[in-house]
Amino acid sequence: MDQRTDEKLVEAYRQGETEVFRLLVERYHDDLLRFLTRLAGDRQIAEDAFQDAFLQVHLSLGSFDTSRRFRPWLFTIAANKARDLLRKRGRRQTLELSAPIGSAGGGSGDGGSFIDLLEVEVPPPDTGLLAEERDEMVQRALDRLSDPLREILLLAYFQRLSYAQVADELGIPLGTVKSRLHGAVASFAKNWREVSTERERPANQE
Amino acid sequence: MDEHQNPPPPPPPPPDPDPDHTGITPRLSTEDARALEAFFDADCQLDRVPDALRPRAERAAALFGLLESSPIEGRQGRISHVLSRIGRAGRPGVETAGSAVPPRSREGLYEGDAAVLLNNDAEALDAWVLAGFDVERVPASLRDRARAHEALAALATAPGPHAPSQFERAHLVERTMTRIAEAVETGQTLEPELSIPTRNRMADILSVAAVLLIAVSVLWPVMSRVRDSSRQAECAANMRGVAHALGAYTQDNDDMLPMVTAGFGSSPWWNVGRDPTSSNSANLYTLAREQYARLAEMACPGNPRAITAPRSLDARDWSTLDEISYSYRVMARPERSIWGTPSQLVVVADRSPVVLRAVRGQVIYPMESSPNHRGQGQHALTADGAAQWMDTPVLPSGDNIWLPKPIEMIIDFAARRRGIDPIHGTEAPADRQDSFVGP
Numbered sequence: 001m002d003q004r005t006d007e008k009l010v011e012a013y014r015q016g017e018t019e020v021f022r023l024l025v026e027r028y029h030d031d032l033l034r035f036l037t038r039l040a041g042d043r044q045i046a047e048d049a050f051q052d053a054f055l056q057v058h059l060s061l062g063s064f065d066t067s068r069r070f071r072p073w074l075f076t077i078a079a080n081k082a083r084d085l086l087r088k089r090g091r092r093q094t095l096e097l098s099a100p101i102g103s104a105g106g107g108s109g110d111g112g113s114f115i116d117l118l119e120v121e122v123p124p125p126d127t128g129l130l131a132e133e134r135d136e137m138v139q140r141a142l143d144r145l146s147d148p149l150r151e152i153l154l155l156a157y158f159q160r161l162s163y164a165q166v167a168d169e170l171g172i173p174l175g176t177v178k179s180r181l182h183g184a185v186a187s188f189a190k191n192w193r194e195v196s197t198e199r200e201r202p203a204n205q206e
Numbered sequence: 207m208d209e210h211q212n213p214p215p216p217p218p219p220p221p222d223p224d225p226d227h228t229g230i231t232p233r234l235s236t237e238d239a240r241a242l243e244a245f246f247d248a249d250c251q252l253d254r255v256p257d258a259l260r261p262r263a264e265r266a267a268a269l270f271g272l273l274e275s276s277p278i279e280g281r282q283g284r285i286s287h288v289l290s291r292i293g294r295a296g297r298p299g300v301e302t303a304g305s306a307v308p309p310r311s312r313e314g315l316y317e318g319d320a321a322v323l324l325n326n327d328a329e330a331l332d333a334w335v336l337a338g339f340d341v342e343r344v345p346a347s348l349r350d351r352a353r354a355h356e357a358l359a360a361l362a363t364a365p366g367p368h369a370p371s372q373f374e375r376a377h378l379v380e381r382t383m384t385r386i387a388e389a390v391e392t393g394q395t396l397e398p399e400l401s402i403p404t405r406n407r408m409a410d411i412l413s414v415a416a417v418l419l420i421a422v423s424v425l426w427p428v429m430s431r432v433r434d435s436s437r438q439a440e441c442a443a444n445m446r447g448v449a450h451a452l453g454a455y456t457q458d459n460d461d462m463l464p465m466v467t468a469g470f471g472s473s474p475w476w477n478v479g480r481d482p483t484s485s486n487s488a489n490l491y492t493l494a495r496e497q498y499a500r501l502a503e504m505a506c507p508g509n510p511r512a513i514t515a516p517r518s519l520d521a522r523d524w525s526t527l528d529e530i531s532y533s534y535r536v537m538a539r540p541e542r543s544i545w546g547t548p549s550q551l552v553v554v555a556d557r558s559p560v561v562l563r564a565v566r567g568q569v570i571y572p573m574e575s576s577p578n579h580r581g582q583g584q585h586a587l588t589a590d591g592a593a594q595w596m597d598t599p600v601l602p603s604g605d606n607i608w609l610p611k612p613i614e615m616i617i618d619f620a621a622r623r624r625g626i627d628p629i630h631g632t633e634a635p636a637d638r639q640d641s642f643v644g645p
Contacts, residue, residue, distance in 0.1 A: 050382065117351055
């Protein structure tokens, strides 16, 4: 396995080592495809966006500044491609109509806007939940986020970048990154709690 | 209300303190509420609020930071959003993260019921990000909450149960590389929408592009050969998978080859994606639909637009001609006892270049090989279950797999090279020995 950094591989590709491009594609296959599947909520669109993203990388490599990191650049391109594809294929319904508004239907009476993370139960893998069920619930919780929130949440989670780096990549002010990510995490936690509750009480009689 | 059935009418109900069901009691005076409503009715434009209500509306708007933002989607959502904020702001003991101002909604980012992090959770998130997402480096007082963030992130990023197999992985990588190769070969350049950031000087870009172009043109032929042979190997593996699937299918189905169409009549059998009852590819798709083969096994890595997962659960065919990698025997009539016989009849082959041209009404070249392998040849799966590589579309018997016998008989040698009028998609194999695949 080639130990060179992504940026070094990009440099090598520019110098004519064409075969290193495949290394980049292989290196990012799992992470990027998982990111795109979560973002688009659809495997086929994710695969198409994956190809589009690398094609774009190939086409735009001349403009890539190798003093910057490759990973965030790739993920940002990929997110753009996924967004384009979703738009082209007739945007999916992101907010389910059945999604409860606030917690009015849940009867907890706490107003539902403020989320305390320590009260949100995230069961560790292999406990109770079937992998399939868990996977589907996570997607449902993500799908209920508005597109920009889902995007910033997943970009932050998958890329593990500082606020300043995200701000730089997305070209939005640092304060906006921070407040959007706060909102995104809170909404995701809240949605997760909701889908968990819906699962526990599937036949909740009014 | 059941007022009509109860003779003594109940006392009038108290005014609903929570008409929007936010779960909290709004604390606005009537005047303020009216001003706020007028403000929202005016699409959050103060100058459109009636004069009498404007001072109050102005105050309310300023209080909630709405002056900076455009309207949140949905009036009801707006109102309950703001009311819940008011209720919260008035509730003692609840600290909000950052200011009490609701998040800006310039791009409709926040749903009417957007959630907000508690101060501690927000601090923990910031600390966790600052610590490079390493919980151990988060100050001890925030560590528990940072762990909660970590768990939440793990939830969203964990590989699901449908993680791609080694096979699917290689396949996507291969298809991606095919796209890149196509771009190189066709000299595709940046699309206009993706302009280069202005911080790079044009001269820099041009010199980099020149270096790339020279390097690619020198090395590409070498790389192409390596790539072609790896693609052929994968495609041959696909063929073997399809052979197994056909074996299992015919065994379960009274020795019949897959056929869901009922003959094609006068409509062309290349109606892919429009009408599964008159599309020959729907016959081959049966193998995927009835789970004898995975769609990925019927996707050649040499076809960048091949799909590896169904477009929808109830799909009965590929949705476009481009998505199809393999051509199947044109099933003009049900055929029994063909598969598994020592026959050299071609049942499946790499996609037909003849059909791709004929669909567009172009002249066809009977000697052309499949675009799956850049015109160098094609795999053919014969009824005896063997998958073989053919440099030309003509079998040792002289049978051209892209055409039915009657057409083959009327074209002479010169016409084979020069090209002939397209077929119409209504042709059928002459007999059980005539290899003819499409689309």
